[in-house]
Amino acid sequence: MKDTKVNAAILIIGNEILSGRTQDTNTSTLATWLNSIGVKVKEVRVIPDIEKTIVDTLNVLRKENDYVFTTGGIGPTHDDITAESVSKAFGLKYEIHKEGYKILESYYKPGEFNEGRQKMIWMPENAELILNPTSGAPGFSVENVFCLPGVPSIMKSMLGGITNKIVGGEPILSKTISLKTVESEIANSLTKVQDNNKDVEIGSYPFFHAGKLGVSIVLRSENQSKIDECNLQILKFVNEKKIEVVER
Amino acid sequence: MKDTKVNAAILIIGNEILSGRTQDTNTSTLATWLNSIGVKVKEVRVIPDIEKTIVDTLNVLRKENDYVFTTGGIGPTHDDITAESVSKAFGLKYEIHKEGYKILESYYKPGEFNEGRQKMIWMPENAELILNPTSGAPGFSVENVFCLPGVPSIMKSMLGGITNKIVGGEPILSKTISLKTVESEIANSLTKVQDNNKDVEIGSYPFFHAGKLGVSIVLRSENQSKIDECNLQILKFVNEKKIEVVER
Numbered sequence: 147m148k149d150t151k152v153n154a155a156i157l158i159i160g161n162e163i164l165s166g167r168t169q170d171t172n173t174s175t176l177a178t179w180l181n182s183i184g185v186k187v188k189e190v191r192v193i194p195d196i197e198k199t200i201v202d203t204l205n206v207l208r209k210e211n212d213y214v215f216t217t218g219g220i221g222p223t224h225d226d227i228t229a230e231s232v233s234k235a236f237g238l239k240y241e242i243h244k245e246g247y248k249i250l251e252s253y254y255k256p257g258e259f260n261e262g263r264q265k266m267i268w269m270p271e272n273a274e275l276i277l278n279p280t281s282g283a284p285g286f287s288v289e290n291v292f293c294l295p296g297v298p299s300i301m302k303s304m305l306g307g308i309t310n311k312i313v314g315g316e317p318i319l320s321k322t323i324s325l326k327t328v329e330s331e332i333a334n335s336l337t338k339v340q341d342n343n344k345d346v347e348i349g350s351y352p353f354f355h356a357g358k359l360g361v362s363i364v365l366r367s368e369n370q371s372k373i374d375e376c377n378l379q380i381l382k383f384v385n386e387k388k389i390e391v392v393e394r
Numbered sequence: 395m396k397d398t399k400v401n402a403a404i405l406i407i408g409n410e411i412l413s414g415r416t417q418d419t420n421t422s423t424l425a426t427w428l429n430s431i432g433v434k435v436k437e438v439r440v441i442p443d444i445e446k447t448i449v450d451t452l453n454v455l456r457k458e459n460d461y462v463f464t465t466g467g468i469g470p471t472h473d474d475i476t477a478e479s480v481s482k483a484f485g486l487k488y489e490i491h492k493e494g495y496k497i498l499e500s501y502y503k504p505g506e507f508n509e510g511r512q513k514m515i516w517m518p519e520n521a522e523l524i525l526n527p528t529s530g531a532p533g534f535s536v537e538n539v540f541c542l543p544g545v546p547s548i549m550k551s552m553l554g555g556i557t558n559k560i561v562g563g564e565p566i567l568s569k570t571i572s573l574k575t576v577e578s579e580i581a582n583s584l585t586k587v588q589d590n591n592k593d594v595e596i597g598s599y600p601f602f603h604a605g606k607l608g609v610s611i612v613l614r615s616e617n618q619s620k621i622d623e624c625n626l627q628i629l630k631f632v633n634e635k636k637i638e639v640v641e642r
Contacts, residue, residue: 164436
């Protein structure tokens with residue numbers, strides 16, 4: 147089955163995620179936003195702040211996906227090497243971005259636009275800026291690669307500015323049915339429903355929290371009527387097995 | 395510089411992470427545990443429940459790393475395909491694990507060890523079990539690949555049982571210095587300290603939360619005295635710049 151969807155990869159750049167010190171939340175923020183504009187996330191990679199690793203990984207992902215979104219490594223310190231690495235991946239000069247320079251020059255008070263801050267507007271030549279409504283320093287894009295900062299609140303605030311640059315497919319719709327049961331009680335029935343509904347992706351996820359135990363079944367498709375039909379078939383066996391439908 | 399550390403990759407298997415519906419927390423749990431036993435996480439990948447993708451990705455990661463830890467896809471439902479995919483990656487038969495069968499047969503009440511539950515003890519031939527103190531169904535390992543469940547509380551409860559199977563290097567030590575400043579104020583000084591301390595990995599991470607704004611500098615090395623020396627050099631410029639050291 148050829149996958150005709152518009153695909154993206156997310157590339158999280160940062161030793162702090164790999165050490166376990168920082169919990170990544172940018173993946174779910176980006177994935178939720180991408181789904182809403184019809185882009186399916188095919189793969190996520192988390193890699194360290196090592197230039198060769200960034201260059202090599204980016205050169206794989208940007209060829210295999212319609213879009214790549216990177217987070218992290220675009221600040222002013224020595225461990226922020228994303229912009230220079232992206233330049234090398236594309237074989238582009240790494241230089242001061244004139245428009246970015248003007249933005250930061252007027253953002254800071256006179257005399258405060260120091261060398262550290264100026265590093266943040268060194269980018270691949272002819273990069274397009276991604277404006278930052280939170281803290282001034284812009285991200286950038288080159289072809290199908292969009293480079294965003296790692297701080298979650300800042301990253302999130304910049305997505306509105308690039309939505310119109312992403313051409314997605316049909317939005318991916320979903321429905322969740324949560325049941326007071328365990329997976330093994332419904333596994334066979336669910337397999338039959340999946341076999342009968344090839345165009346709906348059916349996921350089954352046990353949950354254990356807030357004193358509740360159960361299974362969430364998630365139906366995903368671009369076609370609402372196919373989700374509805376699949377939902378009916380699930381509710382039929384749920385009813386026959388006298389399983390309770392619950393709020394998650 | 396040859397990296398002599400013991401390395402691992404984490405492979406998160408599951409559409410629910412890629413859709414943004416579920417926030418992965420297994421990466422930070424695994425990374426923290428691995429650090430504590432002297433294993434450095436070199437890469438994390440999140441991939442969908444697609445057999446070819448699992449097989450191909452696993453065959454890359456298991457050759458490039460000392461260890462691979464997978465989470466997700468070992469339950470009883472149709473979308474749980476990790477065990478069968480791992481069998482294919484290693485060219486091993488996919489069959490009922492006799493010891494696992496006995497464990498689950500005695501775990502469930504008579505008559506409750508149904509077909510759905512039996513799926514959970516289909517594994518690659520000669521797999522070693524990873525015992526599950528929380529919910530019965532074991533994980534397994536084949537050579538350097540350790541397959542764990544996706545539910546965070548269950549996954550975490552199984553790590554104690556495999557610690558003695560992992561041969562790590564020196565534990566990676568760290569020290570965090572949090573400052574009331576912005577990155578651009580310290581970037582140049584920090585670069586000099588990094589240049590003078592090649593054996594310490596220095597990370598700089600801005601934070602904005604709970605009403606506080608600042609930068610955490612994280613020093614990581616296997617050598618405590620090198621961390622201490624690096625710490626002194628940082629405190630020297632922090633003092634000269636009259637920057638306040640804060641609790642994070």
